[in-house]
Amino acid sequence: MDKHIRTLLALATLALCAGALPAQAALRVLATTPDWAALVTELGGDKVNVYTATSAFQDVHRVDAKPSLVARARTADLVVATGADLEIGWMPVLLQDSGNTKIQPGSPGYFEAAPLVHLLEVPSAVDRSMGDIHPLGNPHVTLDPHNIAIIAKALAARLVLIDSANAAYYAARGEDFDKRWQQATVGWEARAAPLKGVGVVVIHRDQAYLCNWLGMKELASIEPKPGVPPSAGYLVELVTKLAATPPKMILRNAYNDPRAAEWLSERIHAPVVLLPYSVGGTPEAKDLFGLFDDTINRLRATLK
Amino acid sequence: MAKLAPITGAIVVGLVLLPNAGKAAPDDVAALRAELEALKTDYTSRVQALETRIKQLESAVATAQLAQPGAAPAPPAFPQPPPVAPPGKSSNATAFNPAISMILTGNYASLSQDPATYRVAGFIPPPSGEGLGRRSFNLDESELTVASNVDPYFFGNVTAAIQGGNSIDIEEAYFKTLALNNGFTIKGGRFFSGTGYLNEIHSHNWDFADQPLVYQVFLGGQLAQDGAQIRWVAPADYFIELGAEAGSGRSFPGTQRNSSSLASDALFAHLGGDAGDSTSWRLGVSWLDARSTDRAYDDVDQLGAPVTNAFTGTSRTWIADGTLKWAPHGDPTYHQFKLQGEYLHRTESGRLAFDLTGRNLAGDYNSSQSGWYLQAVYGFMQRWRAGLRYDSMQSGTPSIGLVQLGLLPSAAFPSLASASPERTTIMVDWSLSEFSRLRAQYAWDEARATERDRQLLLQYIFAMGAHGAHKF
Numbered sequence: 001m002d003k004h005i006r007t008l009l010a011l012a013t014l015a016l017c018a019g020a021l022p023a024q025a026a027l028r029v030l031a032t033t034p035d036w037a038a039l040v041t042e043l044g045g046d047k048v049n050v051y052t053a054t055s056a057f058q059d060v061h062r063v064d065a066k067p068s069l070v071a072r073a074r075t076a077d078l079v080v081a082t083g084a085d086l087e088i089g090w091m092p093v094l095l096q097d098s099g100n101t102k103i104q105p106g107s108p109g110y111f112e113a114a115p116l117v118h119l120l121e122v123p124s125a126v127d128r129s130m131g132d133i134h135p136l137g138n139p140h141v142t143l144d145p146h147n148i149a150i151i152a153k154a155l156a157a158r159l160v161l162i163d164s165a166n167a168a169y170y171a172a173r174g175e176d177f178d179k180r181w182q183q184a185t186v187g188w189e190a191r192a193a194p195l196k197g198v199g200v201v202v203i204h205r206d207q208a209y210l211c212n213w214l215g216m217k218e219l220a221s222i223e224p225k226p227g228v229p230p231s232a233g234y235l236v237e238l239v240t241k242l243a244a245t246p247p248k249m250i251l252r253n254a255y256n257d258p259r260a261a262e263w264l265s266e267r268i269h270a271p272v273v274l275l276p277y278s279v280g281g282t283p284e285a286k287d288l289f290g291l292f293d294d295t296i297n298r299l300r301a302t303l304k
Numbered sequence: 305m306a307k308l309a310p311i312t313g314a315i316v317v318g319l320v321l322l323p324n325a326g327k328a329a330p331d332d333v334a335a336l337r338a339e340l341e342a343l344k345t346d347y348t349s350r351v352q353a354l355e356t357r358i359k360q361l362e363s364a365v366a367t368a369q370l371a372q373p374g375a376a377p378a379p380p381a382f383p384q385p386p387p388v389a390p391p392g393k394s395s396n397a398t399a400f401n402p403a404i405s406m407i408l409t410g411n412y413a414s415l416s417q418d419p420a421t422y423r424v425a426g427f428i429p430p431p432s433g434e435g436l437g438r439r440s441f442n443l444d445e446s447e448l449t450v451a452s453n454v455d456p457y458f459f460g461n462v463t464a465a466i467q468g469g470n471s472i473d474i475e476e477a478y479f480k481t482l483a484l485n486n487g488f489t490i491k492g493g494r495f496f497s498g499t500g501y502l503n504e505i506h507s508h509n510w511d512f513a514d515q516p517l518v519y520q521v522f523l524g525g526q527l528a529q530d531g532a533q534i535r536w537v538a539p540a541d542y543f544i545e546l547g548a549e550a551g552s553g554r555s556f557p558g559t560q561r562n563s564s565s566l567a568s569d570a571l572f573a574h575l576g577g578d579a580g581d582s583t584s585w586r587l588g589v590s591w592l593d594a595r596s597t598d599r600a601y602d603d604v605d606q607l608g609a610p611v612t613n614a615f616t617g618t619s620r621t622w623i624a625d626g627t628l629k630w631a632p633h634g635d636p637t638y639h640q641f642k643l644q645g646e647y648l649h650r651t652e653s654g655r656l657a658f659d660l661t662g663r664n665l666a667g668d669y670n671s672s673q674s675g676w677y678l679q680a681v682y683g684f685m686q687r688w689r690a691g692l693r694y695d696s697m698q699s700g701t702p703s704i705g706l707v708q709l710g711l712l713p714s715a716a717f718p719s720l721a722s723a724s725p726e727r728t729t730i731m732v733d734w735s736l737s738e739f740s741r742l743r744a745q746y747a748w749d750e751a752r753a754t755e756r757d758r759q760l761l762l763q764y765i766f767a768m769g770a771h772g773a774h775k776f
Binding site: 104 | 456459480482483484485486487488489535536537538539540541542543544545574575576577578581584585586629632633634635636637638686687737738739768772773774775776
């Protein structure tokens with residue numbers, strides 16, 4: 001037992017010393033996507049310390065339950081997740097392994113955005129033969145500013161609940177954000193008016209809320225089924241089908257592989273427009289306002 | 305009087321109520337009956353109306369289908385989602401059913417040597433045996449997992465492996481705490497030990513079809529404890545985790561003993577983090593102390609006659625493990641790389657009995673043995689991965705009392721003759737989705753004492769039902 005035990009005890013002590021964090025007043029938040037991190041920053045200002053689990057260049061379906069994420073879950077006061085099973089492949093491991101009761105589902109420290117808004121594409125029946133389908137509906141809710149407004153209100157209320165010492169601060173920032181957001185939304189809708197009715201091709205179904213908001217028509221998806229990459233045969237078929245109703249553009253997210261979209265673009269003579277999809281996806285999408293500004297700018301620029 | 309009080313009370317209440325009941329009887333009952341009759345007729349007519357409408361609609365649908373024989377509607381260019389279903393609000397007895405998943409695995413094995421005689425040279429073999437089972441088509445284990453939160457305080461998980469040979473092994477059946485705070489989690493029941501890296505990973509999630517040699521020889525494949533485990537995650541920006549386990553020792557290298565004392569104790573520490581947004585890593589060190597009584601194994605003596613020998617004593621194993629994962633911006637969809645290696649060192653000390661059922665001699669036994677593996681898996685395009693693994697073991701020369709005292713020649717223990725088994729394995733797998741994987745694996749296996757084994761394996765792994773999140 002002897003020296004092995006002593007070595008382990010020494011290791012444990014070392015870990016404790018290294019692990020002891022300086023006492024921090026700021027609320028520690030673990031956000032699953034850069035969008036939720038940006039929203040928490042808008043509402044929490046300098047009273048929150050936000051960590052983003054993923055970047056705009058990651059497919060949020062395919063994230064590893066990395067050791068660094070377990071460590072952040074361990075010390076988090078609040079987890080802000082999309083929900084609707086988007087993070088089902090990794091979030092449950094973080095929650096269980098964290099040993100942190102504050103962030104367990106059902107606790108005030110666990111916030112899910114998707115259940116707050118009206119979800120599109122809720123399937124009446126699900127089967128894995130349909131691809132990587134979400135039984136609760138399409139979880140990619142961020143690209144409709146009306147959804148963000150609803151989620152922001154609930155999130156501000158949650159910050160007030162968790163950190164009541166700064167209640168007035170969060171409430172004031174929440175109101176201010178809401179005012180600015182409503183104004184900006186009016187602006188975006190005015191600028192996006194010409195996009196109404198424009199036919200587009202998407203890669204994955206993660207532009208459904210954007211298309212629904214702006215009235216753009218999703219004519220086809222490059223993925224034959226959600227999460228299933230296209231075969232050469234399917235792409236050829238797509239070219240034929242789209243000849244009848246040619247789309248104006250092909251939407252591609254920062255994290256998507258460009259090859260299939262570019263191949264299709266050459267055949268059907270519709271440009272590929274790169275969209276940030278998430279905060280950080282393009283240099284211009286620095287925050288949530290930038291995300292929508294840039295998305296609409298890029299769509300308008302392609303339409304001309 | 306006190307005893308009578310309740311009875312009196314009941315009678316009084318009865319008397320008070322009776323007159324009213326009597327009064328209500330004649331006219332009110334008649335009125336109620338009439339009301340009920342009216343309701344009945346109303347509902348009967350409503351049901352009839354609904355039935356007629358259903359019939360009308362059915363015939364309308366049938367006519368519509370007949371009108372266009374064979375003219376299937378052109379499939380839309382884009383698969384439209386089914387219409388929105390109204391959320392079910394009625395009570396549902398199945399709403400709390402646990403998550404159930406089933407993993408199907410099987411393989412086709414083409415092996416140059418008889419798998420029944422497979423033995424890693426130089427080591428006391430585990431009771432479960434080593435190697436790849438049988439040749440040709442094989443149904444591998446079908447893994448059934450049922451998992452759910454028990455209540456706000458506990459999570460429960462049972463994983464049963466239904467073997468191709470029609471037996472069922474309980475791989476894991478544990479509870480885990482949900483409500484301890486400050487980074488603590490306690491697990492109890494039967495669970496894969498937290499020692500090493502690969503030990504906790506279920507077979508369907510391995511990167512190769514079989515375990516590294518060192519896991520097969522030192523841990524009997526996978527160490528499953530019947531016992532309890534406590535883990536603690538430090539409140540740090542780096543991942544720092546410490547764990548301790550106490551178990552019955554039922555799993556190799558221990559044995560189930562008729563003793564209330566603990567026979568399989570383990571300690572482990574993990575450290576992990578990120579290097580940039582594309583790379584993450586974990587390092588670990590573990591220590592396992594297991595005791596065994598009459599851990600029997602089959603061998604032959606110096607004349608080639610079969611004998612059963614047994615080890616009684618202590619087995620101490622050190623494990624150092626390291627894992628590194630890389631994917632561009634952390635997105636493994638198109639490219640990913642995983643490098644993983646573990647070093648295990650084991651010392652066993654106790655007594656070794658020779659030919660239990662015959663000569664039954666016993667003497668001291670001490671060994672110091674080690675083994676390691678290093679493997680790399682690269683996702684070279686969407687859905688495809690290729691991997692390379694190298695295994696190496698050093699048996700050393702154990703000190704056997706019976707041999708040193710001159711009672712037996714060292715040739716009486718052919719399994720323990722010094723050896724350096726090694727193996728090189730390549731694999732390529734193709735995952736059509738997250739839930740299916742087809743794999744081809746080829747191994748140059750030089751683990752046997754003399755013969756060279758060449759092993760080709762074609763494997764399938766399918767996951768059905770709820771599929772829980774995977775650990776790093």
